[in-house]
Amino acid sequence: MSRPDVKLQFETAWKYAPAPESTDHVRIDPQYELFIGGEFVAPRKREYFDTINPARAVTLARVAKADEGDVDRAVAAARTAYTRIWSKLRPAERGKYLYRIARALQERAREFAAIESLDGGKPIRESRDVDVPLAAAHFFYYAGWADKLEYAFPGRRAVALGVAGQIIPWNFPLLMAAWKIAPALACGNTVVLKPAETTPLTALKLAELMRDIDLPPGVVNIVTGAAETGAAIVAHPDVDKIAFTGSTEVGRLIQRKLAGTKKHYTLELGGKAANIIFADAALDQAVEGIVNAIFFNQGHVCCAGSRLLVQESVADEVIARLKDRMETLIIGDPLDKNTDIGAINSAAQLERIEDYLRIGQSEGADFYQSSASLPEKGYWCRPTLFTGVSQSNRIVKEEIFGPVLTIQTFRTLQEAVEKANNTPYGLSGGVWTDKGAKIFKMTRNIRAGVIWANTFNKFDPTAPFGGYKESGMGREGGLHGLAAYVELR
């Protein structure tokens, strides 16, 4: 219960001064080529596209557009590297290369973090503290497995698949590259990777890094481009495995194309996770959990907790505290160390989010945004809440992929489970309660690949990650992640 005339005031006389991360150590070339066979080579048709800094809506660099022929060259380079070098290398040697990649990533962490924020719009606090360290951690983790596969699969012989075609999204560009490349190489595969067209720069910097640490040519090839480039990888007859992270829509297209082929595949797709808060939870920490669940990386997170389910008796209190907390979230320059919420990744994504904001309001939902002022240039969206919604609202059913939270209440545990599962997705979920037994009851009954208890959006290379239902097939990370890159004999 709270008095209506009482309100905390977060507009303060003491303001934080700008604290921009220095970019003196960052080198971005005006133009990037394709990384094929250990060298940067121009695309055959000499076509390029711009990659944009979404916080300023200015071009950062021109990037090569790979067509079918370029993809064919890349696959050929990967095949040659596989048959001549990588498959013949002692497993411990593969591990050594992975360790070198991991260490080099740590050494260049500041540059990678700054470029990730410049190209993708995410706050430097996240790229510095989450994306880059986790990417290095993935290489370290899978480096350790390279010569221990017989222990990962006791009694079986794990054989590499060959050439892996990997297509990754724009929300965690470097981290997704690490998720894909590290287990593939550890298991003895070679790679053709396509970063997303809006965020290719850290993958290209990673290519420079691979060259600098003397990774044998062709083991990792990076081809940039849009949907057609990805389609060419999926369709290429000499690719043995497709690993895709992205939208469910594209995932369906890929699965359709791969049906009836010998290609192995893993798909990590969309989500619409329920974040469930019981009345007995540590409510202030749960509010922090809501913020981490939906406003982390501007909500561009497939496992975001985008549907809040809060027990009726504490709903008003939780929403009031959440609104206070949202007032303290700083939106702005991704390179400022104090920024909590950066830029929306692209004009197209902003348009998509704004469509949903309109849909939500026209559906009659109550709309709330924090009062933060937004920069004039670039693509921005205030943290947003929708209350007064039900399971049938489109904003509750469909993945928005932005800083937009829908809030529903529930009375009983059964009702929470039912609402949580009433979605075609099943990637993640969150449960907040002070009772251990309730946690286990919930995690047994919610059909999602990852469920966090009293926390959210925690990642570790040892933990498998992946979805139920339309959130995907297969698992990445941990031992499960190895299984996706070997054939067991």
Place this chain on the structure above:
Amino acid sequence: MQLAVKPWTPHLPVLDRVTPVDEVGVEERVARFGTRSIKKDAKIHALKLALSMIDLTTLEGQDTPGKVRQLCQKAMHLHDAVPDLPHVAAVCVYPTMVKVARQALAGHDDIKVASVATAFPSGMAPLSVKLEDVRAAVAEGADEVDMVISRGAFLAGEYQRVFDEIVAVKDACGQAHLKVILETGELGTLDRVRRASVLAINAGADFIKTSTGKIQPAATLPVTLVMLLAIRDHYYATGRRVGMKPAGGISKSKLAIQYLVMLRETLGEGWLTPELFRFGASSLANDLLMQIVKQRTGVYQSADYFSKD
């Protein structure tokens, strides 16, 4: 519609219904405050604000009138080499030194005299003795009284007794402001810290304070955050603003600024004032001064340039 609100009166709440605290979550939140980068003008503002919030403290058995007078001199003249410095909020002494401090601060009504009381630091005395202790300090001229709760009674679950004691002390304080020391280093869990905060606030505390400084750990960021959240809940329920005083263990500017960041992002503008936030500290003032001089001149001065009183 404006609801009619009853005036607030002291009462013991049902402590079993106090919101639970997740220690891991609190530590994560605190770590976030630590990543705020406070530079340039923002830093100078924070350093000066922190200076103005200090309860300059000496609580030693070996305190002498001379030492207390020196402390008061420091309170009035922090570092005259730098213009436009604020003065500290208060000096904090034992009851027997209140009179000395009062005289030394004559003409400086804006610097308060705070006195610890209620058989500080252990609180292990009969209530009648504690109340006499308080009355003596107030009679000598204390503007503020820092009491300790009976941790033994609190840990034993005798909440009503602890509550009644605070109510009685508050009554004995008269016009003097009451700070209630929870001695969080002896409470063991953040859940107990939150309950003790709720209890003290509802018993009439004007301020809640972490520690005596005699027990380790003294003030920490997680403990202070939990206490700030209890203050926030009371504010939303009643409209009454209760103050916060972390004490002990805060000797560096960087840490003090982290406390202020936490305060700013938890309670906001209303609490960024010495009226509602204090640092119980002795050596913090000189570190803040050193940083202020560094911000002005670009170089650190030797510690010998700052008076140690």
